[in-house]
Amino acid sequence: MKVEDITSSEQAIALEDQHGAHNYHPLPAVLKKGKGVFVWDVENKKYYDFLSAYSAVNQGHCHPRIVNAMTKQAETITLTSRAFHNNVLGVFEKYATEYFDFDKLLPMNTGAEAVETAIKICRKWAYEKKGIAETEAQIVVFENNFHGRTTTIISFSNDEGARKNFGPYTPGFIKIAYDDTHSLEEILKENKNIAGVLIEPIQGEAGVYTPADSFIPKVKELCNAHNVLFMADEIQTGIARTGALLAVCGKCDCQGHCERQATYSRPDLLILGKALSGGAYPVSAVLADNEVMNVIQPGQHGSTFGGNPVAAAVAMEALEVVRDEKLAQNARKLGDLFRSELNRYIVDSSVVNLVRGRGLLNAIVINDAEDSSTAWDICVALKENGLLAKPTHGNIIRFAPPLVINEEQILDCVKIITDTLKQFEK
Structure with a gap:
């Protein structure tokens, strides 16, 4: 069978169900x-894409500059190891x-690999x-x-679906x-x-749980005071998603580069992935200054594909697009509009309790109840109405469109969302 032989969603879903591991529960959209x-x-x-591959496609699907790179x-050459x-x-x-204003970068492929890398660097620095x-x-x-969802990471997760029956678990974490x-x-x-x-x-x-504005700066302050590494996982929140280049920049009014802002809580280890590639090719990275990164010596960490030429070329163009197209500023402006419009709706809503988020992560x-099907049913109805989103934690729906969305489109999407919610009002 060839890809062009797939002519219906049911056919494609049946193929995956028969021949693939059942490790995801996708919305029925092929x-x-x-x-x-x-x-x-x-x-x-x-459809409008309101998930953006979990924020990997911040620059929009198939951005011509990224695809060209x-x-x-x-x-020319794809891999040298x-x-x-x-x-x-x-x-x-x-x-x-x-x-990003760091001394060194260690490239990997996926977000989980980057987190594992940061953990290893942190431990080696500690010793x-x-x-x-x-x-x-x-x-x-x-x-x-x-x-x-690697073995180390699930060892300190409290998501039993990801954790149960995958032990024994890796020690060394305090939750x-x-x-x-x-x-x-x-x-x-x-x-x-x-x-760390x-x-x-x-x-x-x-569920896009957004902490108090004082939380991240206080964590940074405590880490500094106790000689502990502050490790920021910006795999989903970074690369302009929250209205600034990095979420640790806080709610500043910068031009997307917050390194010199007073609100910037600079990590000792910055973990990036997803939109670092614009969704075109797997690439992740850990950034740190020499004092931390130089603990890694030849043979102590690596990846055959990490730092390959295609990933490097794609990542540079993906970051250039963010800067040139002012995507952080767009996310900040349209995120404020999106929340404002939805908050107006939920004043009289019986089905939605709360709107939260920052930038275009909402x-x-x-x-x-978390174990109800309501959020899933709403997402299925949204799909029928031309917008794709996905529940998380049972009763929460995440909305994260590509950052290239414009004001007319965001208002159109608000109408689709509110019209759909009206179908579920009591």
Whole structure:
């Protein structure tokens, strides 16, 4: 069977069900084409994409500049491994470290790999620089975190669906409540073996849970005071999604580059993925200054595909598009409009309790139990009305369109969402 033989959604879904592992529960939409903020299914129905591949497609589907960079490089050389140098990687590393204002970059492929990389760097720094006894280092993490699904990461997850029956689990993590700096301060005072604090500036998978404005700056302050590495997982929140280049920049009114803003809580380890590639090719990275990154020596960490020429070329163009098209500014402006319009609707709504988010990373909380089907049913109805979104944590619907969306389109989408919600009002 060839791809062109797939003529219906039912046929494609049946093939996946029969021949693929059942590790996802997708909405019943079989997509074959994407352009900008739109995607089309195999029956040629057009939809607004309000998930953006979990914020990987911030620059819009098939952005011509990113596709051109990928194609041009793929026609030249695609992979050298790290056994040899290539002529693109160093250029990318220089570009990205200057873009984000760090000394060094370690490239990987996926977000989970980047998180694992940061954990390894943090532990090695703790033993060689901070003087913690080997194997005694601990990392503080937060409840309802989502950093991936590798064995190490699920070891400190409280998502039983991702965790149960995958043990034994990796030790070395202390979990506390999110948005709770008092508990963090107590742990840092009492435990001298803390190497780092790993955090999502906004918890995406947990339903776009946005902490108090003071939370991230206070975490940074405590890390500095106790010689602990502040590790920011910006895989989903970074690259302009929240209205600034990075979510740790806070609610500043910058031009998308917040390194010199007073509100910038600069991480010791910055973890990036997803939109670093514009959704075109897997690429992730960890950035740090020399004092931290130089603990990694040859043979201690790596990846055959990490830093390959195609990924490097794609990432540079993806970042250039963010800057040239002012996507952080667009996300900030249209995110404010989106929340304002939805908040006007929910004043008289019985089905939506809350609208929350920052920039164009937003969510609505459905007035029903987490184990109800209401949020899923609303997403199916949204699909029928031409907009694709997905529930998370049962009763929450995340809305994250490509950042190239314009005001007319965002208002059209608000109408689709509110008209759909009206079908569920009591």
